[in-house]
Amino acid sequence: xxxKIKESRIYENIVDQVFxxxxxxxxxxxxxxxxxxxxxxxFGVSRVTVREAIRYxxxxxxxxxxxxxxxxxxxxxxxxxxxxAQMGNVLRMANVTFLHMAEARAVLEQMILGKLVHPDRTxxxxxxxxxxxxxxxxxxxKKEHRERIRANFQFxxxxxxLTGNPIVILMHKIIVDLSMVFFENVKPSTSMIxxxxxxxxxxxxxxxxxxxxxxxxxxxxxxxxVSGRIVDKSKTQSFLRSKIGREDPE
Amino acid sequence: xxxKIKESRIYENIVDQVFxxxxxxxxxxxxxxxxxxxxxxxFGVSRVTVREAIRYxxxxxxxxxxxxxxxxxxxxxxxxxxxxAQMGNVLRMANVTFLHMAEARAVLEQMILGKLVHPDRTxxxxxxxxxxxxxxxxxxxKKEHRERIRANFQFxxxxxxLTGNPIVILMHKIIVDLSMVFFENVKPSTSMIxxxxxxxxxxxxxxxxxxxxxxxxxxxxxxxxVSGRIVDKSKTQSFLRSKIGREDPE
DNA sequence: AATATGTATAATGTCTAACAATTGACATAT
DNA sequence: ATATGTCAATTGTTAGACATTATACATATT
Numbered sequence: 001x002x003x004k005i006k007e008s009r010i011y012e013n014i015v016d017q018v019f020x021x022x023x024x025x026x027x028x029x030x031x032x033x034x035x036x037x038x039x040x041x042x043f044g045v046s047r048v049t050v051r052e053a054i055r056y057x058x059x060x061x062x063x064x065x066x067x068x069x070x071x072x073x074x075x076x077x078x079x080x081x082x083x084x085a086q087m088g089n090v091l092r093m094a095n096v097t098f099l100h101m102a103e104a105r106a107v108l109e110q111m112i113l114g115k116l117v118h119p120d121r122t123x124x125x126x127x128x129x130x131x132x133x134x135x136x137x138x139x140x141x142k143k144e145h146r147e148r149i150r151a152n153f154q155f156x157x158x159x160x161x162l163t164g165n166p167i168v169i170l171m172h173k174i175i176v177d178l179s180m181v182f183f184e185n186v187k188p189s190t191s192m193i194x195x196x197x198x199x200x201x202x203x204x205x206x207x208x209x210x211x212x213x214x215x216x217x218x219x220x221x222x223x224x225x226v227s228g229r230i231v232d233k234s235k236t237q238s239f240l241r242s243k244i245g246r247e248d249p250e
Numbered sequence: 251x252x253x254k255i256k257e258s259r260i261y262e263n264i265v266d267q268v269f270x271x272x273x274x275x276x277x278x279x280x281x282x283x284x285x286x287x288x289x290x291x292x293f294g295v296s297r298v299t300v301r302e303a304i305r306y307x308x309x310x311x312x313x314x315x316x317x318x319x320x321x322x323x324x325x326x327x328x329x330x331x332x333x334x335a336q337m338g339n340v341l342r343m344a345n346v347t348f349l350h351m352a353e354a355r356a357v358l359e360q361m362i363l364g365k366l367v368h369p370d371r372t373x374x375x376x377x378x379x380x381x382x383x384x385x386x387x388x389x390x391x392k393k394e395h396r397e398r399i400r401a402n403f404q405f406x407x408x409x410x411x412l413t414g415n416p417i418v419i420l421m422h423k424i425i426v427d428l429s430m431v432f433f434e435n436v437k438p439s440t441s442m443i444x445x446x447x448x449x450x451x452x453x454x455x456x457x458x459x460x461x462x463x464x465x466x467x468x469x470x471x472x473x474x475x476v477s478g479r480i481v482d483k484s485k486t487q488s489f490l491r492s493k494i495g496r497e498d499p500e
Numbered sequence: 501a502a503t504a505t506g507t508a509t510a511a512t513g514t515c516t517a518a519c520a521a522t523t524g525a526c527a528t529a530t
Numbered sequence: 531a532t533a534t535g536t537c538a539a540t541t542g543t544t545a546g547a548c549a550t551t552a553t554a555c556a557t558a559t560t
Contacts, residue, residue, distance in 0.1 A: 019339075051302075052305055055302060056309055059306055059310070060339065060340060078340055078343045078344040086310075090312070090333055091420075094330065096416050096417060100415045100418075101417060103415055104417040107361045107362070107365060110361065110365070111357040165350045165354055166344055166346050167341070167351060167354045167424075170344075171421045171424075174417075175417060
């Protein structure tokens with residue numbers, strides 16, 4: 001008969017108003033909100049409350065707060081990287097294992113290469129892909145472990161960008177950012193590194209020849225194989241333990 | 251030569267500590283943090299700062315704050331739904347169109363059905379899938395628009411759950427939650443509704459018969475078709491405008 | 501003239517102390 | 531037994547002050 005009264009804190013009201021102003025377009029990226037003291041007058045609430053709303057929106061990634069004389073709260077262009085980082089933080093606590101991520105990535109990239117690639121846009125990307133491989137190989141020779149991994153993941157990131165679909169790109173980025181931590185903490189064998197370079201080149205070539213389906217299959221297989229070896233090496237059960245690496249277990 | 255000093259606000263320090271305590275397991279879901287006043291003593295900062303940290307973690311979805319005598323800040327089980335909702339809010343501002351979502355979902359479900367289904371686990375799910383269709387049909391007869399849509403989307407949600415992979419489930423949920431808004435604001439034709447019920451039954455049957463590839467193809471086609479018609483009906487260019495439905499465009 | 505260096509200013513960051521609102525537990529009255 | 535009232539604990543909100551930071555501008559130095 002009666003509806004439960006929705007609990008609401010004052011700052012949520014402010015958040016909604018600002019959020020909507022941004023959605024509607026009254027506030028655009030780089031615009032500056034009134035100063036906290038002005039907002040206090042505008043909304044008729046205390047500064048603490050105003051600040052809670054600003055914090056919330058900052059955390060959400062839609063505001064950026066700068067201190068100082070020309071500072072204030074500025075509307076920020078939504079950055080997929082920020083979102084991905086934030087998501088990653090939370091996902092660490094949600095029973096997500098490395099294998100889940102590997103499998104999800106395999107599926108994503110397979111579907112991208114197999115289904116979402118526009119043939120006419122392919123060729124311009126092949127060059128970029130091969131550049132990544134060259135860069136990775138260079139880092140390998142210079143024994144720059146971290147940089148090599150980044151180049152290799154950039155290769156996979158390019159595959160996601162091939163779709164031009166922001167949702168796909170974001171999902172992929174979330175997974176990659178989380179996965180990368182593992183790779184950075186494992187010393188792979190030389191043969192494994194070589195195989196990766198080889199696979200990547202192979203995928204790029206197949207794309208160039210328009211053999212998208214074949215490229216998709218090899219890509220998925222490649223991800224599963226490399227990830228499997230990583231798991232063997234790190235004997236990681238959960239993302240949690242490897243991430244924290246607690247020295248003193250009681 | 252020198253590293254840029256990482257700006258840090260005091261509350262971020264507290265957030266990190268609490269976050270790590272949760273990751274390590276010192277704090278488990280349903281555990282209660284000390285009261286704000288105690289935290290003030292523990293961290294040696296003001297209550298305002300403590301509260302900022304709590305807000306942040308609450309917004310992130312890892313804490314739940316209750317007022318009152320037995321209240322306080324409690325560690326929350328991470329809920330994929332919360333994460334999806336949060337992501338959805340931000341994605342609204344990132345040039346995401348309905349067609350992006352439709353395409354991502356089509357390909358995602360196609361991949362799931364085609365590649366990720368464990369044959370031995372299929373049969374237990376077919377029953378659930380058919381239940382969804384029955385429920386949708388029932389709502390259709392009772393002309394419960396909203397409920398019918400929810401049942402239909404639950405059908406697709408089950409497909410994602412078929413993977414048992416939390417990342418895949420999450421990605422799918424984000425897309426579905428965002429997409430649903432559109433469907434709820436469009437009055438579909440009867441034939442369209444019937445076709446959907448029919449398609450869903452067909453997909454379930456094919457799964458039961460182990461024809462996963464066929465089910466995958468039909469599912470993808472189904473999503474594209476329905477989404478295409480939605481777009482025609484709503485003439486929606488961007489998610490933004492349809493969501494806000496501004497009456498007064500300058 | 502170009503380059504440091506200081507200074508004022510405006511904004512956010514933090515602190516303190518109080519009061520308001522909410523919730524649950526317990527006592528009390530009916 | 532069932533309401534009802536009261537108390538205590540906790541978060542929500544307010545007010546005002548001071549601390550810190552970043553920019554712009556004036557001033558001094560070379």
